[in-house]
Amino acid sequence: MADRTSRRVAAGSAAACLVAGVVAVTVALVAGPGPGLTGYVSEAGVTDSGYAGTYRIGVFALAAALLLLAAALPPAVRAAPGLLGTGAVATVLSGAVTCSTGCPLPPFEAATVADLVHGGASIAATAAVVFAMLAVLLSPAAGTALRRVAALGAALALPLSGAVGLAMLLVGRGALVGVLERVLLGVVAAWGLGTAILCVCKGPHGERSFHPRRDGSNVGRR
Secondary structure (H helix, E strand, C coil): CHHHHHHHHHHHHHHHHHHHHHHHHHHHHHHCCCCHHHCCHHHHHCCCCCCHHHHHHHHHHHHHHHHHHHHHCCCCCCHHHHHHHHHHHHHHHHHHCCCCCCCCCCCCCCCCHHHHHHHHHHHHHHHHHHHHHHHHHCCHHHCHHHHHHHHHHHHHHHHHHHHHHHHHHHCCCCHHHHHHHHHHHHHHHHHHHHHHHHHHHHCCCCCCEEEECCCCCEEEEC
């Protein structure tokens, strides 16, 4: 019971950190001097942006959310917590290493080492979370509800990830990549929030809790 309670606390904390992180990053994107939908989300965190601090706080909150979500998942789901932990580390690196103005990436733009580190960490973080969705989906120990949410998230995230990768290689920075990236990150955030809420409301397995009747028998309810 104590272990189940601690996982629910972790799930609730993950949901709170996720919402706070998304809000902070969104504020930096909307209020900052970035290029709107035509650039990368990371451009909100460049050094000369007045909202760089807000952006980094949001990114670090998202990293904390991934770690807490990893702790909230069922212990028998072995691969997903490790992937979420990897995603958290990559997210921290992405927030700590700032890209230059425009966050240039090859093959269309000349990139600095910091740009490559930041871009690589951001891509690795997103990929780790998408693979975590697949790990939950393929794990019977996750329970039906968590697997359904993972199935929906993966069904949306996988084609979006492929589209973002192709657009970066074939088109480069612009409105297409900017919109696709934001939609993909929105799907990732929605999966994390939905998974955290399920872990809070039903427990990580969606298990039944048993309550004794006056006659000594047990009644299970969701």
